[in-house]
Amino acid sequence: MDFVDYPDREMLAIDVANKLAGELRAALEHEDRVLMAVPGGTTPGPIFDDLCAADLDWSRVDVMLSDERWVPEDSERSNTRLLRQRLLVERAAAARYLPLYLPGDAPEERLEELEANITPRLPIQVLVLGMGADMHTASLFPGADKLAEALDPKAPALMAMRAPGAPEPRITLTAPVLDGAMSKHIIIFGAEKREALERARHLKPSEAPVAAVLSQAQVHWAP
Numbered sequence: 603m604d605f606v607d608y609p610d611r612e613m614l615a616i617d618v619a620n621k622l623a624g625e626l627r628a629a630l631e632h633e634d635r636v637l638m639a640v641p642g643g644t645t646p647g648p649i650f651d652d653l654c655a656a657d658l659d660w661s662r663v664d665v666m667l668s669d670e671r672w673v674p675e676d677s678e679r680s681n682t683r684l685l686r687q688r689l690l691v692e693r694a695a696a697a698r699y700l701p702l703y704l705p706g707d708a709p710e711e712r713l714e715e716l717e718a719n720i721t722p723r724l725p726i727q728v729l730v731l732g733m734g735a736d737m738h739t740a741s742l743f744p745g746a747d748k749l750a751e752a753l754d755p756k757a758p759a760l761m762a763m764r765a766p767g768a769p770e771p772r773i774t775l776t777a778p779v780l781d782g783a784m785s786k787h788i789i790i791f792g793a794e795k796r797e798a799l800e801r802a803r804h805l806k807p808s809e810a811p812v813a814a815v816l817s818q819a820q821v822h823w824a825p
């Protein structure tokens with residue numbers, strides 16, 4: 603794991619957006635299409651604000667979330683909503699979005715369809731993840747009902763997940779798919795998450811799910 607320390611969140615956003623754009627451009631030089639997966643939540647918005655204006659061939663980029671909350675797109679809790687408002691705009695509006703939510707009462711109802719759309723596009727070339735102070739990443743939460751299955755090297759690409767720390771059902775990319783990404787960036791803000799990440803380095807993924815994706819990841823931190 604490589605740790606990059608920034609003086610503030612704005613500097614982090616500019617630098618990470620530049621790095622992601624560079625990685626996408628480089629991958630587009632030898633691939634017809636490139637897959638980038640990004641997190642939802644409160645952290646990535648400023649990176650999206652910079653990345654959406656990057657000068658690259660977005661029409662050959664597929665964008666998906668690392669995980670989604672099972673709520674309609676117009677909900678304040680929807681990660682898709684964040685993506686549509688702050689990443690899939692300006693130049694990046696030309697990207698193709700691969701959804702992790704379709705209308706339905708529970709993720710299990712639409713899981714097969716969603717997975718059929720994602721699996722042929724794997725592996726992920728460029729991955730960005732967030733992390734909660736509880737050491738969850740994507741929707742791999744400590745104590746989640748299917749965490750052990752999602753950490754299994756033979757896990758399917760996508761799984762439904764429910765966890766005490768998550769107010770709604772989730773759908774998430776599983777550990778082998780996340781860990782298998784060609785380039786991995788983890789974005790964290792604040793002292794509490796920095797301490798949590800330090801703890802996670804010495805714990806098993808079953809206790810600290812983010813530990814499943816730390817190898818060869820670049821962690822970007824700002825106060």
Ligand SMILES: O=C1O[C@H](COP(=O)(O)O)[C@@H](O)[C@H](O)[C@H]1O
Nearest residue numbers: 641642643644645732733734740
């Ligand atoms: O619920 C989620 O949480 C994590 C971390 O979110 P943050 O608000 O603490 O940045 C996020 O990475 C994930 O995509 C999201 O669904």
